[in-house]
Amino acid sequence: MATGRTHRPATRSRGIPEATVARLPLYLRALTALSERSVPTVSSEELAAAAGVNSAKLRKDFSYLGSYGTRGVGYDVEYLVYQISRELGLTQDWPVVIVGIGNLGAALANYGGFASRGFRVAALIDADPAMAGKPVAGIPVQHTDELEQIIGDNGVSIGVIATPAGAAQQVCDRLVAAGVTSILNFAPTVLTVPDGVDVRKVDLSIELQILAFHEQRKAGEETGQVGPEAMEGPEDTAPASPARPTATATDRKGPDGDVPAVMPA
Amino acid sequence: MATGRTHRPATRSRGIPEATVARLPLYLRALTALSERSVPTVSSEELAAAAGVNSAKLRKDFSYLGSYGTRGVGYDVEYLVYQISRELGLTQDWPVVIVGIGNLGAALANYGGFASRGFRVAALIDADPAMAGKPVAGIPVQHTDELEQIIGDNGVSIGVIATPAGAAQQVCDRLVAAGVTSILNFAPTVLTVPDGVDVRKVDLSIELQILAFHEQRKAGEETGQVGPEAMEGPEDTAPASPARPTATATDRKGPDGDVPAVMPA
DNA sequence: CGCTGTGAAGGTGTTCACAGCG
DNA sequence: CGCTGTGAACACCTTCACAGCG
Numbered sequence: 001m002a003t004g005r006t007h008r009p010a011t012r013s014r015g016i017p018e019a020t021v022a023r024l025p026l027y028l029r030a031l032t033a034l035s036e037r038s039v040p041t042v043s044s045e046e047l048a049a050a051a052g053v054n055s056a057k058l059r060k061d062f063s064y065l066g067s068y069g070t071r072g073v074g075y076d077v078e079y080l081v082y083q084i085s086r087e088l089g090l091t092q093d094w095p096v097v098i099v100g101i102g103n104l105g106a107a108l109a110n111y112g113g114f115a116s117r118g119f120r121v122a123a124l125i126d127a128d129p130a131m132a133g134k135p136v137a138g139i140p141v142q143h144t145d146e147l148e149q150i151i152g153d154n155g156v157s158i159g160v161i162a163t164p165a166g167a168a169q170q171v172c173d174r175l176v177a178a179g180v181t182s183i184l185n186f187a188p189t190v191l192t193v194p195d196g197v198d199v200r201k202v203d204l205s206i207e208l209q210i211l212a213f214h215e216q217r218k219a220g221e222e223t224g225q226v227g228p229e230a231m232e233g234p235e236d237t238a239p240a241s242p243a244r245p246t247a248t249a250t251d252r253k254g255p256d257g258d259v260p261a262v263m264p265a
Numbered sequence: 266m267a268t269g270r271t272h273r274p275a276t277r278s279r280g281i282p283e284a285t286v287a288r289l290p291l292y293l294r295a296l297t298a299l300s301e302r303s304v305p306t307v308s309s310e311e312l313a314a315a316a317g318v319n320s321a322k323l324r325k326d327f328s329y330l331g332s333y334g335t336r337g338v339g340y341d342v343e344y345l346v347y348q349i350s351r352e353l354g355l356t357q358d359w360p361v362v363i364v365g366i367g368n369l370g371a372a373l374a375n376y377g378g379f380a381s382r383g384f385r386v387a388a389l390i391d392a393d394p395a396m397a398g399k400p401v402a403g404i405p406v407q408h409t410d411e412l413e414q415i416i417g418d419n420g421v422s423i424g425v426i427a428t429p430a431g432a433a434q435q436v437c438d439r440l441v442a443a444g445v446t447s448i449l450n451f452a453p454t455v456l457t458v459p460d461g462v463d464v465r466k467v468d469l470s471i472e473l474q475i476l477a478f479h480e481q482r483k484a485g486e487e488t489g490q491v492g493p494e495a496m497e498g499p500e501d502t503a504p505a506s507p508a509r510p511t512a513t514a515t516d517r518k519g520p521d522g523d524v525p526a527v528m529p530a
Numbered sequence: 531c532g533c534t535g536t537g538a539a540g541g542t543g544t545t546c547a548c549a550g551c552g
Numbered sequence: 553c554g555c556t557g558t559g560a561a562c563a564c565c566t567t568c569a570c571a572g573c574g
Contacts, residue, residue: 019565025474029453043533052455056567063535071534071573078507088474089481096473103375107368113453113470118477157480158473181483182476184469188294188378190317198479200472204449205378207465208361208423209290209353211447212383214463215422216354218446242343284543308555321545328557336551336556 016087020061026051027058028084028117034077043074090118095154097180099171100163101126101141104186108162109137122154127167144171151178158182165189172199281352285326291316292323293349293382299342308339350383360387360419362445364436365428366396366406369451373427374402387419392432409436416443423447430454437464 030050048055069075085091098105101124127144134141159180161168168187176197185191185201193199295315313320334340350356363370366389392409399406424445426433433452441462450456450466458464
């Protein structure tokens with residue numbers, strides 16, 4: 001079964017590395033800020049600092065686009081803004097639909113930096129009939145029934161899913177069937193899509209959990225410990241820790257201890 | 266100048282790879298779903314499908330945690346839920362503050378899967394005095410003036426920034442000074458933080474731009490082209506394309522063409 | 531001389547393929 | 553016999569360090 005693949009395996013010899021693509025928007029934002037302050041040129045060092053990356057990485061990234069700098073000087077801000085915009089496809093504009101106009105969907109609809117760079121909210125779609133017609137961010141909400149129609153009429157190829165998790169796959173399927181080939185998913189579900197459709201996910205609770213992991217590690221370091229597994233001590237200090245399914249007495253396979261204490265304070 | 270570093274350089278020999286950490290929440294979610302359906306065990310193949318990754322990767326990921334499976338059978342669901350929760354630090358709960366209660370902040374406050382797994386919204390903070398006292402998601406909003414007090418009293422170590430971009434760095438500095446060491450940033454800015462503070466960012470427009478890049482590439486492939494730079498044609502078809510800063514006549518350094526046509530239709 | 535652009539080296543992450551245990 | 557756990561190969565990404573151009 002095809003689990004929602006996100007990127008094709010970097011075919012095409014002259015492809016820009018995925019990691020680089022992911023940073024181009026960052027550079028673009030920094031450059032736009034410079035442009036607004038009428039700064040004419042910028043060095044890799046300065047721009048890298050503004051974008052929060054190191055300068056070698058930035059230079060290598062730009063080298064995939066071409067030789068757009070001037071040695072001994074730096075990069076022409078306007079020129080680079082144009083080149084990156086073009087590379088990202090922001091010189092055309094992309095109609096986008098947002099499906100699921102709850103708290104989050106409304107927040108997205110109101111998000112300014114949205115329309116600013118190449119993206120246009122073509123429609124807001126919600127399953128709740130009571131929402132239909134109500135304007136959010138100046139755009140009237142339309143009912144899910146009209147989804148296919150809207151996608152078709154507006155030539156939408158990018159969809160944003162901000163529905164509850166339970167509805168996400170179904171909405172996704174309809175979007176894809178109607179012709180959408182790129183999806184930004186805010187629902188906490190794994191979406192399954194056919195080949196050729198890109199999915200990116202944004203997931204609050206995943207991000208928080210990653211932070212918690214590092215946070216916990218820091219706390220451990222302070223007291224001279226490595227992590228949750230580093231504390232050796234009397235067994236079963238942890239609350240309701242499930243026993244191993246069929247554990248023999250000598251069965252201790254975890255990297256350090258099986259059932260570590262999770263310090264309450 | 267220290268640009269906001271996010272991870273320490275993978276010190277500590279028995280560290281779990283960052284990429285693995287980032288997937289643990291995914292596994293956890295899939296396992297939780299299985300647990301709710303009272304599924305007792307699961308194979309790497311099944312679980313991988315549910316989490317949207319391949320099974321070899323999943324097995325390797327789990328191998329960093331320890332040998333928690335049973336050969337010929339699979340993994341005990343409950344046991345694995347516990348082990349991953351523990352590894353992620355979700356067996357303790359983390360008080361979190363959300364700063365900036367606009368559309369997005371409200372959406373985050375209302376987000377359910379939040380409280381469910383180890384995270385507790387300790388406070389909502391906003392700079393607008395008119396918001397003070399108003400309850401959002403059942404929690405009264407407090408004014409920014411009280412930020413330090415709130416952090417201290419509640420022992421908050423994780424902060425979520427959902428303010429406008431302009432306020433983000435300032436809020437960040439105050440959070441960090443008050444003792445927060447992990448930040449989830451929704452504002453479209455690069456945050457600079459001292460060493461030892463983790464920042465993760467969630468950025469809608471970056472995600473959209475990445476999708477646009479791939480989308481454009483797809484469109485190019487359909488018509489037998491690679492990307493924006495592949496179209497050879499009469500110069501200056503593109504609107505307002507800035508000329509190269511100090512270009513000599515033979516100056517053509519881009520990978521294919523300097524000023525490509527961006528097809529309007 | 532200063533800065534870009536880039537080979538080369540070193541890391542990190544992924545995938546393969548199979549040994550080995552239950 | 554089936555499935556986990558893992559060495560080894562591979563692919564990708566980052567960083568270094570410096571050649572070379574303006």
